[in-house]
Amino acid sequence: MSFGVVEGDSVAAIAAHPFGELQLTGARFALEDVRLLAPILPSKVVAIGKNYAEHAREMGGEPPAEPVIFSKPSTAVIGPGEAVAYPGKLTQRVDYEGELAVVIGRMCREVPAARAREVILGYTCANDVTARDLQQRDGQWTRAKGFDTFCPLGPWIETEADPADLAITTTVNGEVRQSARTSELIHSIPALIEYVSQVMTLLPGDVILTGTPAGVGPLEIGDEVSVTVESVGTLTNRVVARD
Numbered sequence: 001m002s003f004g005v006v007e008g009d010s011v012a013a014i015a016a017h018p019f020g021e022l023q024l025t026g027a028r029f030a031l032e033d034v035r036l037l038a039p040i041l042p043s044k045v046v047a048i049g050k051n052y053a054e055h056a057r058e059m060g061g062e063p064p065a066e067p068v069i070f071s072k073p074s075t076a077v078i079g080p081g082e083a084v085a086y087p088g089k090l091t092q093r094v095d096y097e098g099e100l101a102v103v104i105g106r107m108c109r110e111v112p113a114a115r116a117r118e119v120i121l122g123y124t125c126a127n128d129v130t131a132r133d134l135q136q137r138d139g140q141w142t143r144a145k146g147f148d149t150f151c152p153l154g155p156w157i158e159t160e161a162d163p164a165d166l167a168i169t170t171t172v173n174g175e176v177r178q179s180a181r182t183s184e185l186i187h188s189i190p191a192l193i194e195y196v197s198q199v200m201t202l203l204p205g206d207v208i209l210t211g212t213p214a215g216v217g218p219l220e221i222g223d224e225v226s227v228t229v230e231s232v233g234t235l236t237n238r239v240v241a242r243d
Contacts, residue, residue, distance in 0.1 A: 006031065006156050018121065018157065019105060019204045038079035039124055039157045040103055042207045045072040046196050047128055047145070051186050051211025058214050067187045067195050070141045072128070072151045072209075080154035080235050084129055085242035086221050087147055091131035094219050094239070097212035098170030098178050098227035101126035102189055103157050104206040111197040116190035119202070122159035125227045125235035126209050127152040127170075132218070153207065158232040163189050167230040168213060172223050180213030182229075187211075 003018050004011040011034050013027040018040075049068035050056035056063045078084070086094050105121030128145065129152070135144035163182055170178035187195070192208060219225060219239050226236040 004029070004034075017204075036080050036155050038077050038082075038153045039155070040153065040205045040207065041077060042074055042103075042205045043203045044074065044200075045077065045151055045207045045209060046070075046200070046202075047072055047209035048187065048192060048211045049141070051192075052180060052184055052213045053186060054214035055212055055216065056186075058216070063186050067192055069196060069199070070145065072145050075148055076146055076151035078149050078152050078237070080152070080237070082152065082237060083149065083240040084127075084152065084219070084225070084237050085147070085149045086219070086239055087131070087242045088221075089242075091134050091144075093132045095130045095132045095216050096170055096172065096177065096219055096225045096227075097128035097130055097216050098168060099126045099128055099209045099212050100163060100166065100168055100182055100229050100232070101153060102163070102193070102208040102210060104202045104208070105204060107201065107203050109197050109201040111193050111202075113188075113190035113194040116193040119193065119197075120189075121204070122157040123161050123163055123229070123232050124153055124157050124207075125155070125229045125232055126207070127225060127227050127235065127237065128209050128212060129219075130216075152227075152235055152237045154235045155233045161231040166232070167228075169228045170215070171226045171228075172217075172219065174224075177217055178213050178215035182210070184213065185210060
């Protein structure tokens with residue numbers, strides 16, 4: 001695995017990792033000739049629940065006064081084009097949840113909201129895949145959110161986007177299922193970074209999922225699900241049966 005900078009239709013290889021000053025190796029490849037993996041393998045994925053008002057209501061409650069945080073294991077992370085494995089022996093409903101994800105750029109803790117931008121490397125698309133029946137049955141979300149392949153990320157990390165008001169769309173087999181803007185977030189990205197970093201130290205490459213809009217729903221084996229975030233890109237994965 002190696003890192004690179006996407007420039008139009010090509011990828012410029014970089015030395016080491018994307019944190020700190022980038023060092024180009026001089027190697028360059030056509031984008032169509034490389035396989036994009038998950039853009040980062042985080043030590044942890046911190047996710048935010050019910051951060052769009054209409055989604056909170058469709059889940060049967062009112063928007064929370066404080067952010068609701070939970071985590072997904074790093075082993076759930078997959079990249080663009082990789083398969084989401086449906087564990088049909090354990091769950092009868094697996095849902096998509098399209099989201100904007102924030103990638104942390106340096107170790108930090110107790111970050112004031114006003115300085116949150118200083119610790120952000122960039123943004124990517126995410127799908128917080130969820131075994132909905134297990135979430136409801138367990139009363140807490142670790143098992144429902146934590147299956148292998150249940151955290152697609154990609155297609156890359158966009159470092160120049162302004163996340164304040166971006167369109168976010170989720171489609172299943174080309175049909176729009178979710179459509180919203182990040183300006184509808186109840187708790188803003190700076191507020192989330194302040195809140196989460198008061199609880200835990202964030203490390204370079206850690207990911208914060210900022211919440212999903214209304215319109216979540218089930219996936220079936222064979223479905224193709226895409227999450228598009230304006231100015232970031234499109235993340236597409238297909239659902240397969242888990243062996």
